Amino acid sequence: MTTQNYLIVEANLVTNNVVWDGDVNTWTPPSNSIQLIQTTTPAMIWQTVIVDGKIADFVLGEQIGAGDIGFTWDGTALTTNQLKPVIPA
Numbered sequence: 001m002t003t004q005n006y007l008i009v010e011a012n013l014v015t016n017n018v019v020w021d022g023d024v025n026t027w028t029p030p031s032n033s034i035q036l037i038q039t040t041t042p043a044m045i046w047q048t049v050i051v052d053g054k055i056a057d058f059v060l061g062e063q064i065g066a067g068d069i070g071f072t073w074d075g076t077a078l079t080t081n082q083l084k085p086v087i088p089a
Contacts, residue, residue, distance in 0.1 A: 005038040007067050007078070014071045014078065036067065036078075043067040043078040046085055058085045 001021040008016040010033045017038065020027055029035050047061035062077065070081040 007036045007038050007041065007069075007071075009034045009036060009073045012073045014067060014069050014073065017069055034073075036073075038067055039065045041065065041067050041078060042076070043071060043080065045080045046082060055087055057087065 001023050003019060003021045006018050006020050006022070006029075007014045008018060008029055010030060015030075015033075018027075020035075022035075042062050042064055043066040044060040045063050045066045046058045047063070048055050049057040049059055060079070067078040068080075071078040072081065
């Protein structure tokens, strides 16, 4: 088995990020949790919208492998818990 980062999701919230090989004989994840391989899980994060070489806005866009602690899980993708960034002056 390959050792990699797993996101531990409990009650639709990422509560931990662990390095694990997926073998439940060496470590048992929390009961009632799901484990998502971080590098292959889609996550909605804030991405910049550039217009005329300047930041015009921020929108949620999908990026594989960007999930982290605090993100929410809807059964398909994670979504950031970060507030929408403010456009720099």
